[in-house]
Amino acid sequence: MARRTAPxxxxxxxxxxxxxxxxxxxxxxxxQLRQTCPIAHSNRRGSNWLPTRYEDVTAMAHDxxxxxxxxxxxxxxxxEEPEEPLLPYGxxxxxxxxxxxxxxxxLLLPWFSHRRVEGYEAMTRDLCxxxxxxxxxxxxxxxxxxxxxxxxxxxxxxxxGVTADLSDTFTGWxxxxxEFGDDKERNMAAMEGLFTYFVAEIxxxxxxxxxxxxxxxxxxxxxxxxxxxxxxxxxAALVLIAGVDTTWSAIGSSLWxxxxxxxxxxxxxxxxxxxxxxxEELLRAYSPVTMxxxxxxxxxxxxxxMKTGDKLLMNFPAANRDPDVFEDPDRVVxxxxxxxxxxxGSGIHRCAGSNLARMELRVALEEWLERIPEFRLxxxxxxxxxxxxxxxxRVLPVVFP
Amino acid sequence: xxxxxxxGKCQGHARCYALVPELFxxxxxxxxxxxxxxxxxxxxxxxxxxxxxNCPEYAIEELAD
Numbered sequence: 037m038a039r040r041t042a043p044x045x046x047x048x049x050x051x052x053x054x055x056x057x058x059x060x061x062x063x064x065x066x067x068q069l070r071q072t073c074p075i076a077h078s079n080r081r082g083s084n085w086l087p088t089r090y091e092d093v094t095a096m097a098h099d100x101x102x103x104x105x106x107x108x109x110x111x112x113x114x115x116e117e118p119e120e121p122l123l124p125y126g127x128x129x130x131x132x133x134x135x136x137x138x139x140x141x142x143l144l145l146p147w148f149s150h151r152r153v154e155g156y157e158a159m160t161r162d163l164c165x166x167x168x169x170x171x172x173x174x175x176x177x178x179x180x181x182x183x184x185x186x187x188x189x190x191x192x193x194x195x196x197g198v199t200a201d202l203s204d205t206f207t208g209w210x211x212x213x214x215e216f217g218d219d220k221e222r223n224m225a226a227m228e229g230l231f232t233y234f235v236a237e238i239x240x241x242x243x244x245x246x247x248x249x250x251x252x253x254x255x256x257x258x259x260x261x262x263x264x265x266x267x268x269x270x271x272a273a274l275v276l277i278a279g280v281d282t283t284w285s286a287i288g289s290s291l292w293x294x295x296x297x298x299x300x301x302x303x304x305x306x307x308x309x310x311x312x313x314x315x316e317e318l319l320r321a322y323s324p325v326t327m328x329x330x331x332x333x334x335x336x337x338x339x340x341x342m343k344t345g346d347k348l349l350m351n352f353p354a355a356n357r358d359p360d361v362f363e364d365p366d367r368v369v370x371x372x373x374x375x376x377x378x379x380x381g382s383g384i385h386r387c388a389g390s391n392l393a394r395m396e397l398r399v400a401l402e403e404w405l406e407r408i409p410e411f412r413l414x415x416x417x418x419x420x421x422x423x424x425x426x427x428x429x430r431v432l433p434v435v436f437p
Numbered sequence: 438x439x440x441x442x443x444x445g446k447c448q449g450h451a452r453c454y455a456l457v458p459e460l461f462x463x464x465x466x467x468x469x470x471x472x473x474x475x476x477x478x479x480x481x482x483x484x485x486x487x488x489x490x491n492c493p494e495y496a497i498e499e500l501a502d
Binding site for chain 2 (some may be wrong): 375394
């Protein structure tokens with residue numbers, strides 16, 4: 037994501053999460069900030085605070101009284117917000133506080149329970165195998181575009197009960213909203229496309245309900261009344277937006293790690309029983325997601341004078357590299373024993389799809405390593421990383437014998 | 438050894454269940470609880486400590502004898 041941004045002179049007072057050097061290697065910036073100014077500030081794109089210590093990030097996540105979820109976008113529009121939001125509650129439950137958070141979240145959670153996720157595993161495995169079939173003979177692939185990017189979007193389409201034929205369109209919308217969210221026109225057009233699509237899908241399910249998530253939400257009553265359509269729409273949009281780019285980025289970063297760390301790749305091939313711990317470790321080391329919070333009243337937090345309307349960038353990825361909590365945090369230890377990572381957040385907004393994301397990451401890596409145990413980056417190839425709300429490789433050319 | 442899950446702290450990360458399914462169960466909403474009365478058989482004590490050390494919400498505690 038190459039953007040032209042003014043150079044940063046002082047990262048503690050003027051950080052820029054879209055700086056190209058930061059996106060490529062944020063880890064050294066976090067190390068430095070943790071030692072000098074653990075909660076940095078910037079006036080780029082509004083007044084934003086960036087915590088880098090585990091203790092601070094988790095404390096902020098738990099303080100829902102001062103830090104609201106009504107504004108979770110890390111990269112806001114470049115320009116005025118529309119006067120009327122498209123949806124009154126945004127994308128519940130991620131964009132709301134209790135009490136709406138509580139009941140909307142309870143409706144979603146069972147769809148992503150352990151039991152349900154086990155049921156999605158076989159189709160995920162078939163999907164991965166089919167993707168690998170399409171390029172394995174050629175000896176090379178873009179592990180981001182040809183593989184990682186193709187998996188979560190199709191699993192999510194299956195859960196929502198919508199056709200996977202539109203996968204590329206879904207992916208485009210999600211990227212325009214998250215990755216290019218500061219481009220107002222692109223962001224708004226994607227939101228409109230997505231909502232128009234789901235409004236039509238909702239109408240179809242009112243006529244003939246199926247057994248999918250959308251149909252069930254439409255038939256659910258809360259306190260004796262059907263759920264408002266705008267809430268159903270927001271929840272459906274959330275499942276798509278939060279379930280695609282995030283997991284695909286985690287799969288891509290993990291494959292990048294294995295393509296560039298021969299010892300780890302060989303170890304994981306030789307000791308496949310390490311996979312569950314390895315998945316947690318890769319999630320820790322390459323946590324893709326940062327969420328924002330809105331400061332709801334003036335408050336001094338650890339000496340930082342936060343004002344109403346400021347934003348916090350909940351830097352879960354940096355928390356997971358904090359040496360106070362993780363021994364040798366910048367090293368990937370596939371069988372790390374003590375790993376209290378917060379890649380899926382912390383507190384009441386813990387990622388509702390975390391069971392699903394874990395399963396997809398594990399299956400995607402298992403299937404890849406089974407068929408392509410040896411692979412490496414194309415020499416001299418230029419990689420592209422996305423950053424901001426979600427960090428992960430967008431172009432990842434690899435070769436295999 | 439005896440353990441318990443603090444239901445008020447548990448947010449459903451399910452790390453305990455993934456590590457030691459013999460000792461924990463998770464409901465459809467992600468809420469974790471101990472199996473039985475939380476007594477840990479001697480051969481599972483080490484793994485119980487692993488579950489305690491991996492909970493992102495510090496929701497699992499070892500009870501004093």
